[in-house]
Amino acid sequence: MKLALIGCGRLGFSILQGLSRAGFLDVSVFDVDKSKVDKAKSLGFKPCQSSREAVEQAEAVILSVKPAVVEQACQEIRDCCIDKLLISTAAATTLSKLKSLMPQSYVVRVMPNIAVSQNSSITLLAHPPDAPEEVLEKAVNIFKLLGEVLVVDEEDLERATVISGSGPAYIAYFTEALVKAAVSIGLNEQLALKLSTLTLSGASKLLAEAGMSTREVIDAVATPGGLTAKALETLDSLKLKEGFTQAVLEAYKKLLSIRQ
Ligand SMILES: NC(=O)c1ccc[n+]([C@@H]2O[C@H](COP(=O)([O-])OP(=O)(O)OC[C@H]3O[C@@H](n4cnc5c(N)ncnc54)[C@H](OP(=O)(O)O)[C@@H]3O)[C@@H](O)[C@H]2O)c1
Structure with a gap:
């Protein structure tokens, strides 16, 4: 064709x-x-x-x-x-x-x-x-x-426009944040980027291919009272999930306002 x-x-x-x-x-x-x-x-x-x-x-x-x-x-x-x-x-x-x-x-x-x-x-x-x-x-x-x-x-x-269409930018944004955090505790940027992107693809395989739920992945890493749990508690206290939902909603509202 x-x-x-x-x-x-x-x-x-x-x-x-x-x-x-x-x-x-x-x-x-x-x-x-x-x-x-x-x-x-x-x-x-x-x-x-x-x-x-x-x-x-x-x-x-x-x-x-x-x-x-x-x-x-x-x-x-x-x-x-x-x-x-x-x-x-x-x-x-x-x-x-x-x-x-x-x-x-x-x-x-x-x-x-x-x-x-x-x-x-x-x-x-x-x-x-x-x-x-x-x-x-x-x-x-x-x-x-x-x-x-x-x-x-x-x-x-x-x-889906504001989920999977925009999605690669959200994921890159998250990766940027993880790299910034890694650099702030002393990793060099190149290694930080490698760790972040390979972790992202590994986690994505667990979710998309191994069929684990998001909760199962979280529970498999975050032992109660442990280090990951401390990081996740901090993210919750900063209302990151709510912020994310708000961001997607704003994008969707904008989409509806320009829909032709
Ligand atoms: N980027 C994404 O990740 C993504 C994802 C999903 C859907 N989309 C959608 O896909 C469309 C394209 O997005 P994009 O990000 O690729 O935009 P873009 O980078 O601006 O590409 C559009 C291209 O079309 C050219 N163009 C303008 N008028 C034209 C005409 N009459 N005939 C031929 N070419 C013309 C533009 O040239 P000038 O710049 O010189 O005007 C530009 O090179 C958008 O409607 C967007 O909503 C984009």
Whole structure:
């Protein structure tokens, strides 16, 4: 299948990196910023001079531009995307908005995260109720090259935006905090980063692969009255969990306020 990518920014380029790792190079790429198209070319993808040129060569299109420019980007390709699949990565841009902009295309929404570059994204996919099965299969198969795919209703995709879409930044933020703490007690930064990231991937395996619950992991480490328990008690007294919930809520409120 031939693909087009419109918008080769932070997410778009990460998608290309993942597709390249999966050996899928049949993608025509356009971005208004020529230097980003050149970057895509250096990975072996086909550079295009316009979004129309990219779309005309493809059966399916990934639109990966900011929500504020979705409308303009759709206008540019509307009449050459007839009967083609258009997969939008844009946050807060509903299927009904996309359908109104692209009435003669099959529209689908996805919410991946930047771990697409490592083929380790969790991608949520939502579609209109009348989307043909073969169209959905195409969309799912593209994102399966980039990690795991879950087909969900649109409201869950919206919620997931501030969980798994934003998630890599939260995890990096947490890692930053752990590294800072490690350095403050005398570890050098390089070792602190290695300890933090490998601990993160080990803990993630316990939760995601070994099937341990979060409580089981905590209980397996934090002996009552011990050192980890002391650290966790301190985090609780600082209301870190509440702060985190508040942060996600604020992001979600913002998403709902810009939803189009
Ligand atoms: N970044 C993430 O982790 C992430 C995760 C999930 C979903 N998303 C969603 O994915 C979309 C892209 O996000 P991003 O972070 O990759 O944004 P980004 O870095 O700003 O990338 C968007 C790219 O599209 C270009 N562009 C603007 N108008 C265009 C047009 N008409 N035709 C072709 N290219 C155009 C932009 O160029 P200029 O910068 O020159 O305008 C930019 O290079 C957003 O809607 C976002 O909500 C992002």
